[in-house]
Amino acid sequence: MTPPDKNTVVQVLRNLSLLLQLKGENAFKVRAYDTAADRLSGTPQDLATLVQEGRLQDLPGIGQGLAEKITELVTTGKLGFYEELKAEYPPGLMEMLQLPDVGPKKVIALWNELKVGSVAELELACRQGRVRELKGFGAKSEAKILEGIALHQRAQGKRKLLGDVLPTVEDLLTRLKAVPGVVRVSPAGSVRRRAETVGDVDLLASAPQAGPVLEALATSPGVAVVLGKGESKCSVRMVQEDLQVDLRVLPDEDFATALHHFTGSKAHHVRLRGLGQEKGLKISEWGVHRADGTKLPVPDEAALYRLLGMQYIPPELREDSGEIEAALEGHLPEDLVSMEDVLGVVHCHSTWSDGKHSLEEMARAAHAMGLQYLTVTEHSQTSVYAGGLKEDDLKRQWEEIDRVNEALPGFRLLKGIEVDILETGALDYSDHFLERLEVVIGSIHIRHSMNEDQMTRRLLNAMDRPGLNILGHPTGRLIHEREPYPVRMEEVLDKAAERGVVVEVNGKPARLDLKTEHVRQAVQRGVKLVVSADAHKKEDLHHLLFSVATARRGWARKGDILNTLPADRFVSTLKALRTT
């Protein structure tokens, strides 16, 4: 038996939380399971090791009870408590809980009274008008449930990619900022934390009068339906992506504490409330109060952290994965990489392979973003489907690169390649040829379905090849589309550290590969990284934003990111790092 991996365990804990809700258990007990799931998925530590060494309880939020359950699950592959609970209810109830406006109480009522045990049965019962007969339900809730079912089926429960959502959010923010009287506007929630996927969007604004701001959202172009509108809140669903957007408007003096509250994460916020309590401070979305009820002024979030005697924690780090302890001790890095630090964009394609824009167009677009260089890294000859280049094609491309560089002073295209890592770990060109290039990214594009041993060996072998500078999108995942291929990332990162291979943090919204946890592991090993766009057209150059966000979430500092160096030093450092 292969022991269940961390994701499976996390999922079981989340399911248990749902089942306990159905059972009508104490809400705090329910929350404890969710907290434990958060904690487990957030820790960079290996689950099997934690279990083996009996150190599960080192994670705050996991006590004796949960440690025993997790241990049982990991060591035996089954958890009796979970199996028993699951058997009490039809499996369809869990899916019903996912519907908007349908919670545990309603699900249980539907099951007990109508024997409705799945989303499909619920839809039928609504259409037959049986739901409105139940106490606490009416015609409106019946209609609302039907709407919710339709939405649920469209969205299939998928969270949206940050990259798909952010442009819509930016548009809305611009619109809200323009409303007369508005003082401050900000996204909150997972968008502000730059999580890789987003459920729905939280926006916050401060203004003396909420009405006009709420109205501005309700009447924004792209709004499909206004879900609700009160005196201080408004919820809408956008046409694009079925995205739900919630806006709250409040007086400016409450903005910072509300922003902090709604930015989360929940786990981070709960910890801070606890710290506040120790200092006799009650922290809520409405402000910071002393025990005697005095309200303390909190002009911005930095002031909030100062009140707690700790460093300011940027939103991207607020996951309760060690940032609170570090900030209390003053050890939180203050030079996390930012967009301003990045001088060149790595990993770009042009019309020479499968890109949409010419070298010159890509160069000018990057220059206009304030960047100093761009690495031209087309596909190599094996990637025929992507217009992969032969050695002779590349030599001709170098002539064009020289011409563009001459025509565009103050900017440099660097001569590179995204070379395929073949099945054995061999590269798609000779070592001799690769050495003539300034930047060599090695990536896997074919044969994804190898087992973990084979895939790990393949990557390790590739890193032994002297011509390789950068390991590209190391796990090959595509969010919602393709699982990462199985690979022992610790071994790969150890090898990168040993061999001086730089690792890519690919910024394409569906990739984000390395992902946050792996970035953190890389940084801990001293592995150098590049932030990249994986751009196939000019517009994709902005993917750098998502790469930088992922790097920040993984605690990467400016010094960890190689393309914060000017072009010459970027290239010379790439080469100098390599050990033979």
Added chain:
DNA sequence: GCCGTTTTCGGCCCGACTGTTTTCAGTCG
């Protein structure tokens, strides 16, 4: 179920909104 310099019991966030109510329950964030 977790946690503890108020430590093994008792607290753990609670307000806004909606719909079904006629004073409140359920859901959400």
